[in-house]
Amino acid sequence: MRRARWAALTSALGVGLVCAPPLPLAHAAAPVQRAAPCPQPREAGQPRAQLPAQLWPQEQLNFTEAWELTRGRGVKVAVIDSGVDATHPQLRGKVKQLDVTKTGTEDCVGHGTEVAGIIGATDMRRQGIPFLGVAPGVQLISIKAAVGGEQNDPKWAPAAIRRAVDLGAKVINMSSQSPDYAELRAAVQYALQKDVVIVAAAGNLKDQSQTARNAYPASYQGVIAVGALNKDGSLATFSNQTTPVTVTAPGQSVVSTWPQGTYHVADGTSQAAPFVAGTAALIRSYHPKMNREQVKRQIELTADGSRGQGTGSGVVNPLRAVTTVARGQAAVANGPQKVKLDQPPPDDPVGRMIALSIAGVTLTAAAGVAVGSVVIPAGRRRGWRAES
Numbered sequence: 001m002r003r004a005r006w007a008a009l010t011s012a013l014g015v016g017l018v019c020a021p022p023l024p025l026a027h028a029a030a031p032v033q034r035a036a037p038c039p040q041p042r043e044a045g046q047p048r049a050q051l052p053a054q055l056w057p058q059e060q061l062n063f064t065e066a067w068e069l070t071r072g073r074g075v076k077v078a079v080i081d082s083g084v085d086a087t088h089p090q091l092r093g094k095v096k097q098l099d100v101t102k103t104g105t106e107d108c109v110g111h112g113t114e115v116a117g118i119i120g121a122t123d124m125r126r127q128g129i130p131f132l133g134v135a136p137g138v139q140l141i142s143i144k145a146a147v148g149g150e151q152n153d154p155k156w157a158p159a160a161i162r163r164a165v166d167l168g169a170k171v172i173n174m175s176s177q178s179p180d181y182a183e184l185r186a187a188v189q190y191a192l193q194k195d196v197v198i199v200a201a202a203g204n205l206k207d208q209s210q211t212a213r214n215a216y217p218a219s220y221q222g223v224i225a226v227g228a229l230n231k232d233g234s235l236a237t238f239s240n241q242t243t244p245v246t247v248t249a250p251g252q253s254v255v256s257t258w259p260q261g262t263y264h265v266a267d268g269t270s271q272a273a274p275f276v277a278g279t280a281a282l283i284r285s286y287h288p289k290m291n292r293e294q295v296k297r298q299i300e301l302t303a304d305g306s307r308g309q310g311t312g313s314g315v316v317n318p319l320r321a322v323t324t325v326a327r328g329q330a331a332v333a334n335g336p337q338k339v340k341l342d343q344p345p346p347d348d349p350v351g352r353m354i355a356l357s358i359a360g361v362t363l364t365a366a367a368g369v370a371v372g373s374v375v376i377p378a379g380r381r382r383g384w385r386a387e388s
Contacts, residue, residue, distance in 0.1 A: 240310075286322050
């Protein structure tokens with residue numbers, strides 16, 4: 001009965017299938033289950049040979065410029081999602097796997113593997129693979145808290161959050177959306193009190209006829225809520241504007257890792273959130289004394305400018321977020337700021353819409369030694385639920 005009521009709630013919210021509801025509380029002593037066979041085949045991915053030579057989110061965010069200073073080493077990032085395929089060549093050796101669903105650690109949806117890749121996929125350009133993770137030096141903690149469909153238990157997400165905190169995660173990514181409920185709210189507060197940065201997807205709308213409602217955990221105070229952008233820098237129509245957005249990131253036609261060593265293209269705020277989670281990891285690595293509130297403020301003050309409702313402080317700017325020092329309500333440059341100003345080509349095929357994270361991109365930064373101030377109101381956080 002409880003799961004039936006949860007399904008009705010998430011359906012009313014437009015919550016997605018992949019990583020929708022929260023997770024159950026995992027006990028520290030509980031053994032990790034072996035990966036069980038997936039109940040049904042997931043969508044097939046693309047071989048690496050089919051990847052385009054240039055990927056627009058990487059071109060726009062230009063996060064590799066920050067790698068001269070940090071790649072996120074020493075920071076643990078928890079991916080609370082549908083699990084992660086830790087055998088993928090770009091994720092191998094950097095993923096700790098746990099499961100609170102009691103269905104095994106295998107990613108039967110693919111969503112969690114996508115999110116993990118955007119955050120920390122290994123740089124394999126020498127092997128001819130153009131796709132890169134924002135912070136390839138991080139250690140990823142995959143906590144499976146969703147199985148897809150309407151079988152997710154609302155206890156899973158809160159349990160996964162608490163487990164991530166207890167395992168030492170400094171950043172948690174939740175590319176999901178759900179209604180507000182006591183257990184989730186308490187788990188988020190537990191993480192924030194432990195100085196953990198939480199990044200969440202603002203949520204996706206299936207179409208314009210759907211009634212927009214606040215998505216959680218993105219709408220909780222203290223959470224970094226991420227909206228999704230199109231290639232032309234505009235806010236994606238599916239990006240939930242009701243959730244108080246902090247910043248935006250690319251969320252259209254985003255390429256990332258997929259189970260069985262393949263790749264996948266998708267749209268959604270679920271894809272946008274991990275770009276910001278990776279940026280938070282770079283900041284925490286390079287500025288280890290910054291607390292989670294300062295990290296959030298740093299991301300807000302160095303973003304590239306609001307574009308109206310649903311965009312928060314604007315597009316996340318990884319390089320500026322790492323290399324500037326926030327003073328008062330301004331971000332002052334602390335070194336050269338190399339940021340691309342190119343706009344992506346207008347119409348390119350849009351990948352399947354996945355409601356788990358979103359992002360958008362159009363960087364507006366200044367080069368030189370001193371960069372002027374950036375003052376823009378920050379948004380709040382979005383909810384948990386995976387869509388694809």
